[in-house]
Amino acid sequence: MSSTGKTSPHGKRHRRRPSRAPAGAPPGRIVPQPGAAPTRLRLTRFTPDMLSHAVDLDAGLAKGLPGGLWIDIAGLADHTRIEALCSRLGLHPLSVADIFNTGQRPKTEVYDGYVHVVLRQPHAVAPYEDEQLTLILGEGFVLTVQETPDDCFDPVRQRLEAGGPRIRDSAGYLAYALIDALIDSYYPLLESYGEHTEDLEDRILMAPADGTVGEIHRLRRELLALRHTLWPQREAVGALLRHDVPFVTDAVRTYLRDCADHSFQLMDMLEVYREVAQGLVDLHLSSLSNRMNEVMKVLTVIATIFIPMTFIAGLYGMNFDRASPFNMPELGWRYGYFFALGLMGLSAAAMLALFYRHGWIGGRKGAQPPAPGTARPPGEDKAPPAGGRPGAK
Amino acid sequence: MSSTGKTSPHGKRHRRRPSRAPAGAPPGRIVPQPGAAPTRLRLTRFTPDMLSHAVDLDAGLAKGLPGGLWIDIAGLADHTRIEALCSRLGLHPLSVADIFNTGQRPKTEVYDGYVHVVLRQPHAVAPYEDEQLTLILGEGFVLTVQETPDDCFDPVRQRLEAGGPRIRDSAGYLAYALIDALIDSYYPLLESYGEHTEDLEDRILMAPADGTVGEIHRLRRELLALRHTLWPQREAVGALLRHDVPFVTDAVRTYLRDCADHSFQLMDMLEVYREVAQGLVDLHLSSLSNRMNEVMKVLTVIATIFIPMTFIAGLYGMNFDRASPFNMPELGWRYGYFFALGLMGLSAAAMLALFYRHGWIGGRKGAQPPAPGTARPPGEDKAPPAGGRPGAK
Amino acid sequence: MSSTGKTSPHGKRHRRRPSRAPAGAPPGRIVPQPGAAPTRLRLTRFTPDMLSHAVDLDAGLAKGLPGGLWIDIAGLADHTRIEALCSRLGLHPLSVADIFNTGQRPKTEVYDGYVHVVLRQPHAVAPYEDEQLTLILGEGFVLTVQETPDDCFDPVRQRLEAGGPRIRDSAGYLAYALIDALIDSYYPLLESYGEHTEDLEDRILMAPADGTVGEIHRLRRELLALRHTLWPQREAVGALLRHDVPFVTDAVRTYLRDCADHSFQLMDMLEVYREVAQGLVDLHLSSLSNRMNEVMKVLTVIATIFIPMTFIAGLYGMNFDRASPFNMPELGWRYGYFFALGLMGLSAAAMLALFYRHGWIGGRKGAQPPAPGTARPPGEDKAPPAGGRPGAK
């Protein structure tokens, strides 16, 4: 899993795409994958009344048996066995090759006698990684091939065991149930991105730290990668709905429509997060500019207050020969020192007045827009904060 | 309401989506919602001449009665009762589940025997929150299910009671009237956003305060969320118009066309606000840069005027041994002090001249573009201000 | 006019949309408009050979008369009279309501027996304001309803009086002539925006003043509002062309195609201005940064030249006890003062050399790109300026 998760064409680090054949190789050539997980094969034959786990492959695949069959493969290591099974099912060589070529984008392709659906299932919650799931729906059987044993199909397996409503009706309905489970497993992932986005937002508004810009960038990259998975996945599910796809009955189609709907909703959520994350860049740049303004104001206020005062002090530190009555008579005044201090105080007061008029110091700046910090009626859905920013007092 | 309003997929804070079934659950499974409002059910049977509020559910739902029936449900708490009613009406399990799955995007779906429309109605004016409204139009009946008792349908109820023109004609017309009322309830919301945008604009142009950037960001988020509601809503209304939707007569279709028109207009207004809000980001950044320029100019002007003067003062504060006639003879001049003051004055004048030539001080900057503050003929639709910016005098 | 002009959904200040019915009101309900202009009604009956202004409404509207009829209404105050006239013409209630609902976007709708076209006509040249024009083309008549008596139809009226070519041919041709006049009245408006854009451009390149950013923002808002009028207007005219619209003959259609062409050209011009205005934001930000750079350079050059010199002056202003031969022997040197002055001069020269090498002072910066101010062959269509920037000399 850890290795194949990196073979996604959109993942952040995909230093190797091990399962892609070299350019010019014949199509259908299968490239053995070094780190592939060991193959685990499960056959489940079911009718509405009965469920059996076939141990014998030949008996399990025998045609003409009633009900449906789910061939559930995890791990691509034993590729000769998988290939043999595929050729027994009559799959096209390209179709077989696609099972092993694990870096594909989601798609639905109709072959002679079956439908080949490529989907991607997410692994963990947040650092987005996914693996390829191939679902092949044929006459009376569903074949699923996934890269690792971890999946989101356990609830479906339980319903199949328990014989819940409709789940044992047909292979087509089972295929729907599997696709639906996979699509729905994106919701927690997207919600964790939503929370991460909000968290970043709050932190930027509070204080733009040094690593924030890198974090926003990574967030945008991951949402981008997710988009390039979800977009074709939506189309793959939609294609099952639209086309004259065989083995998909009208009853199942109604359920698949619901599933396509969820795909749309996921895209919608994702697009919102993406646009918000894009807005975070502007927010961050503005915050940086704000900060810079603040820094500059402090420097300017302090420097310009003291610069004239220091000049006056320097003036009366000159060593002109006071023998001449015209040379710095102030030095001889009885209250010369106070005169100088007064001059300094005056210049400082003038500067302060200037800054006050510009709104750089004192409360005047805040007074112009009526209470911008507290009363922003629309665009604020939090309860009024109990004590404002206490640290600012 | 407060809880469900947060389950919108686009809302700002949607920490839980309580009504979504876990991934892999069978479709149609209804998840009880912890904080759902108590269920209130109203049945209204009407013909052009008569109106009756059925108390008895069975009598009210009896088929074959003349006229139309409005089943008006608010609050999802009593889900067994709602489910029973839905199965009496012959709704598809997915359709029933969608009623309880309150975080859906607007859509129109045609089922066997009825049309299922999902819409979202806004709650308050400004901090955008909405709830799901399911409207099901079947043969002779309209079923509306909303999350909370508050809604925008009171005018429709009054017209129905009063027997206004056309309102009691058919279930289809009633459905139109309800949709129209819902669509129109977005106008005040959008107008409040428009006012908020203008308010922000004015404040940024006056003085960019600290919290402004956060406010712009929130505004953009809410408009974005609104867009992801209004866009599919427009399509849902348009779908009613375009498709061979049953139970929508040509006469009603003409009215629905007007309603779809309003949806377009809402999108139009929203897109304008969104683009303006995007422009506010540029405006704010420019304002910040402007401010920074101003701060830097003040620092530069004051620092560079005093720096040479302070240097001269320091120069004549040196303690060279005046025994040598070459060491600072100025100190012994009769008018040495005035000479030094003159030097300082000269340097200050030179600096001031430099700044004046660059247009940093004095009126020259303002003189280049002809009266930029007052006479901007196009792009200004306010009456000429009586006294300009008086504080600037 | 002044009041209704503000009811545009896109206008800058639309504090009220007086003519919109409250949400939930029955469709077709007409809301009296408080500040509506008094109604003025003109009937013109014409054949190619004859023209008469009917005074009597009943006689004028009598069916079966030869030729065409133009019912020209301005001002919506007398709504009972207008409603009566509309119902005589057999208009649909929604159509009548749309006449009074003055904030609509342009559209073309085909009703039973007539075509309803909503257009917007611009008022003044620059601060963009428009009013709604409803044009209804039926069997042998054209009804135009505008909000105020001012319009752009006087040339059409004169041609109708004078009996110019084709103008009295049919009601369809008259409708074309009116639409054409309205579309063409946008050209001067757009040209004034073009001039304003160029003017802003020149001013930003010369010297970015304080109010410029607000002006750019307003310009972009107005162009945006204009776009949301012109875009659907183009479609409304195109719809007249494409659909199987009744009462539009093939001959008239050829002329309307020309009119649709002009709509396209207007959109084209507008999009150019919009993109240029968007570019102005970048231009302005760059100019601000340029300015800031300039300010910072001046500060840096002056401060860093004087800082070491002031330090040296301070050094020799120390009061170490020169009894020790190691304490500041320079003070006792015969040419100590000149030595100090020389040190200062050296440090200043070193700084100047540093700045010169960085290209901050002197002509080196300008020398690198070959004559950037004068010889930019492409991208400059002005005649070579006679004397460059004379003020810079």
Next chain:
Amino acid sequence: MSSTGKTSPHGKRHRRRPSRAPAGAPPGRIVPQPGAAPTRLRLTRFTPDMLSHAVDLDAGLAKGLPGGLWIDIAGLADHTRIEALCSRLGLHPLSVADIFNTGQRPKTEVYDGYVHVVLRQPHAVAPYEDEQLTLILGEGFVLTVQETPDDCFDPVRQRLEAGGPRIRDSAGYLAYALIDALIDSYYPLLESYGEHTEDLEDRILMAPADGTVGEIHRLRRELLALRHTLWPQREAVGALLRHDVPFVTDAVRTYLRDCADHSFQLMDMLEVYREVAQGLVDLHLSSLSNRMNEVMKVLTVIATIFIPMTFIAGLYGMNFDRASPFNMPELGWRYGYFFALGLMGLSAAAMLALFYRHGWIGGRKGAQPPAPGTARPPGEDKAPPAGGRPGAK
């Protein structure tokens, strides 16, 4: 030419659109153009074997003659003569008006009996100006009307004289040859823009000069104007291909497909330049920020090194009464001066160490990315520069 070139709706300076009729004027009204070039008319009658330049207009236009006819008009001054000719050819009044209305966007319109194509031909290489070319293809004749005698058709004329392959086959092929020549004349124009873009790029990377931002802006404006010409031109050529356009045989259609291909390629090149020019804005802003950083660093380094030293000098310049043994005993130390100098040196060294650690001075900054100036393997296709930036040594 110089006057009409400025009437393009997209041109940079279009202070007048002299050939547009006033709003409300009847369609087809021809507005005399004050500065129009004098009319020059050439008739060329050709068959594959023969070519004659008719002097007599009537004889030249006589119907029923074998082969094709090219009526080649340049200059719109003599509009009565052109109108007479057009009416002899049976052109629609709108079509005639379009010939004189020189500010139109490219289009293809099918009239009864002929095809009306409006194209725009570029004038000079770089400051983009174009003029309108009307090409009318009818039964056996091609009419071209251009605003000025300068055009790009000389090679076609030579091939026609010389009787090259296919050129005298039919009027349709001649029309193709003319359109092809016009489309191809955009290549040098686009290439000059490409070179200008690269030139700007190099200059920005070297040193962002003051006028650069204006130049980028102008470049973007011109590319924008060019786009609004090329885009509809592509469609106009494509329309000739797609529609059931009369007088265009299948053989000619194959050639026109090649021509449409070139239009696509031009758009492609243009879009690349446009995106690159957009990137130049970012590049320029980054360069400005880089510059500012550099300026600030110099100021910071020099100021912060000298500020503590100056403070120490000031400290020992205080005049405390050394009668008290606690007042500045350092002044009386034997090596007090060296002590003070040592303090200053220490503080300077501390500052330098601080800056070195931040990577502001010394080679550490450049050392982190491995040789960013020379070894950027991808994204660099120049030969390794012989000596780097020599001036930086």
Next chain:
Amino acid sequence: MSSTGKTSPHGKRHRRRPSRAPAGAPPGRIVPQPGAAPTRLRLTRFTPDMLSHAVDLDAGLAKGLPGGLWIDIAGLADHTRIEALCSRLGLHPLSVADIFNTGQRPKTEVYDGYVHVVLRQPHAVAPYEDEQLTLILGEGFVLTVQETPDDCFDPVRQRLEAGGPRIRDSAGYLAYALIDALIDSYYPLLESYGEHTEDLEDRILMAPADGTVGEIHRLRRELLALRHTLWPQREAVGALLRHDVPFVTDAVRTYLRDCADHSFQLMDMLEVYREVAQGLVDLHLSSLSNRMNEVMKVLTVIATIFIPMTFIAGLYGMNFDRASPFNMPELGWRYGYFFALGLMGLSAAAMLALFYRHGWIGGRKGAQPPAPGTARPPGEDKAPPAGGRPGAK
């Protein structure tokens, strides 16, 4: 190769497009290319059982022979020979001209009797350069013409020699195999861009160096150029699939669908890189702003700490006549010096407290967001770094 690689319309430096005929030249005119590579021609006739390399051109091209023929031409120097061959194959003059016109965008055109496909094959890995490949698929033959002998077809040649599965089946399958090899040769190129993007990203986050902005710009330009090649290439391959293209059997079409899939995946990868590269601009600007903030903070902290201290030192350096008891009595105090030092210490402490409260110094800034540097759970897929940034210690 080196010369023609520069003739791409999108390449970075395309100072000449040698193979384009001058505007107005007759179509089909072939322009001799000065630096074209010498022509090398290989004929391979194959049936599933047999393979022969014909030496004699006439014998090789003879019609009616069994199996398929691959005419493999590299180098365009000997254009008379290539033209002769093309006319023997019955190609249209435009088609022949397109072979020599090496700057074309990818396209698929159906001529009478054959399909003309233009593709572009990449040369080296990173500084993107490509050459034109013309593939003509006719009845029983494939003609490929490339500009230089280097290509990506060696694996196909080996499979053809070795007689791998299906490769000798038909000319159509061979054409697919060639196109597939070409498409797949873009993967390493794109992956190298992916690595370059990540490398740039890391470097910007670490320390934005001076040349980075230029590198980002170049990267974006190359990705843009690549996009303008891959986009039409995808369409060209798709066109082979969609149209009723002759000589493409259904079996081959299934394989081509796989090939079109790869084209889509390449576009997907490219769009991700392009968006990431666009994000790098924001990242870089933010980093620059961050740096500037840091520089300013250092300047501000040091300057504002020392400015008041220097002022105090200057104050007690004044030379007021201490004869007056009011003139600077502090100078005479026993602990005056310590008093002054205390004042200075106080002011420094006050400044430090101010900066600490603003979070500019000390650990408070980092403390607000909880451990932003280490614990960013989502958006970080690296293993936790062993020792953080060691260089920062």
